[in-house]
Amino acid sequence: MPNGEQIPVAVIGVGRMGRHHARIYRELDTADLLAVVDTDDDRAGSIADNFDCDALTTVDELLEKYPQVKAVTIAVPTVYHRQIAQPLLERGIACLIEKPMADSVQVARQIVDIADTHNALVQVGHTERFNPVVRAISDLEMTPRFIEVHRVSPMTFRSIDVGVVFDIMIHDLDIVLMLARSPIKEIRAAGVAVLGEHEDTANARIEFDDGCVANLTASRLALKTERKLRVFSETSYISLDYAKKTGVIINRTANTETIKDVRTQLANGADLSDLDYTELVNVEDIQIDDEEPLGAELSNFLEAVAGQSAPAVDAHAGYAAVDAAEQVVKAINRHKWQGVESPKLV
Numbered sequence: 001m002p003n004g005e006q007i008p009v010a011v012i013g014v015g016r017m018g019r020h021h022a023r024i025y026r027e028l029d030t031a032d033l034l035a036v037v038d039t040d041d042d043r044a045g046s047i048a049d050n051f052d053c054d055a056l057t058t059v060d061e062l063l064e065k066y067p068q069v070k071a072v073t074i075a076v077p078t079v080y081h082r083q084i085a086q087p088l089l090e091r092g093i094a095c096l097i098e099k100p101m102a103d104s105v106q107v108a109r110q111i112v113d114i115a116d117t118h119n120a121l122v123q124v125g126h127t128e129r130f131n132p133v134v135r136a137i138s139d140l141e142m143t144p145r146f147i148e149v150h151r152v153s154p155m156t157f158r159s160i161d162v163g164v165v166f167d168i169m170i171h172d173l174d175i176v177l178m179l180a181r182s183p184i185k186e187i188r189a190a191g192v193a194v195l196g197e198h199e200d201t202a203n204a205r206i207e208f209d210d211g212c213v214a215n216l217t218a219s220r221l222a223l224k225t226e227r228k229l230r231v232f233s234e235t236s237y238i239s240l241d242y243a244k245k246t247g248v249i250i251n252r253t254a255n256t257e258t259i260k261d262v263r264t265q266l267a268n269g270a271d272l273s274d275l276d277y278t279e280l281v282n283v284e285d286i287q288i289d290d291e292e293p294l295g296a297e298l299s300n301f302l303e304a305v306a307g308q309s310a311p312a313v314d315a316h317a318g319y320a321a322v323d324a325a326e327q328v329v330k331a332i333n334r335h336k337w338q339g340v341e342s343p344k345l346v
């Protein structure tokens with residue numbers, strides 16, 4: 001910050017996610033954590049004790065007691081995001097709203113309009129953008145042709161008030177939209193609800209105007225945890241493991257001679273079945289740092305508040321992810337299986 005100035009901040013909602021925001025603001029020398037706000041006053045009190053700040057239970061109290069507050073994290077349940085954000089945005093206070101920005105396109109649009117009207121900064125907490133593997137590939141010049149994503153894990157019995165698309169797949173929808181940089185043309189999807197009324201497992205095939213196709217699978221009913229992204233472009237193939245924070249790239253240029261040689265041999269009718277493909281190609285590890293994604297996200301937010309950079313995920317990007325998620329859910333509801341009455345329940 002200019003002259004080592006600290007930005008006065010607060011965290012609203014200090015449950016599973018918000019407590020990490022409070023911890024990181026306390027650690028960042030660019031932030032001055034004034035207070036945490038939570039309707040659960042015991043929870044607010046214990047987090048405030050941990051991070052040496054004030055404990056409050058309403059936004060009104062925050063605005064009255066700390067009119068100097070310049071930026072907040074909103075980490076209350078998604079259904080309350082707009083209600084909490086509105087009075088803050090109307091005062092020009094910057095809001096980092098946890099993902100998903102809203103539970104519907106209609107509410108996401110309201111948040112965008114309020115922020116635009118009051119010229120207030122909104123960042124959306126798509127933390128995966130700050131995962132080192134994603135940061136490592138977002139600067140690469142590539143036009144994806146095909147993207148494959150798997151994000152599956154065992155049931156945690158959290159966030160089951162929303163389906164797996166808004167809860168989990170939305171992370172990847174945001175990344176895929178960032179990589180594809182093309183309008184959505186068509187979405188086909190299928191999902192299955194097992195434990196409640198919302199889908200617990202889903203697969204979506206998104207085709208973009210430029211022909212790029214993304215195939216996303218998300219499940220909270222898996223027996224293992226896997227978070228993988230694979231991107232095929234004309235110049236390279238990239239494979240990332242979000243969870244392990246590892247990634248490899250196979251560049252076409254590094255393999256030109258090998259590809260030429262294999263083509264010639266195949267054209268001449270050679271039997272290459274003894275060749276080990278994995279040893280044939282030139283595979284490079286993607287260089288990855290180990291910065292905590294949430295720390296990088298909050299630093300980016302505070303830099304944006306200080307006018308030093310643009311937020312990596314602004315209100316319009318948050319809106320686009322909600323819009324894509326809503327289209328996936330609609331496509332799931334349109335999907336029919338023969339002999340099954342409800343498209344979702346098994």
Ligand SMILES: NC(=O)c1ccc[n+]([C@@H]2O[C@H](COP(=O)([O-])OP(=O)(O)OC[C@H]3O[C@@H](n4cnc5c(N)ncnc54)[C@H](O)[C@@H]3O)[C@@H](O)[C@H]2O)c1
Pocket residue numbers: 012013014015016017018037038039040043057058074075076077078080084098099100125126127
């Ligand atoms: N970025 C990520 O990877 C990620 C992961 C998990 C959750 N989230 C998002 O974070 C948000 C919070 O999720 P969570 O799992 O931490 O929920 P949580 O239920 O653990 O915590 C929410 C907290 O908000 C408080 N609260 C509720 N209404 C309030 C109000 N009106 N004013 C003040 N406090 C209020 C609750 O008492 C609770 O302490 C959701 O939008 C969720 O989708 C993001």
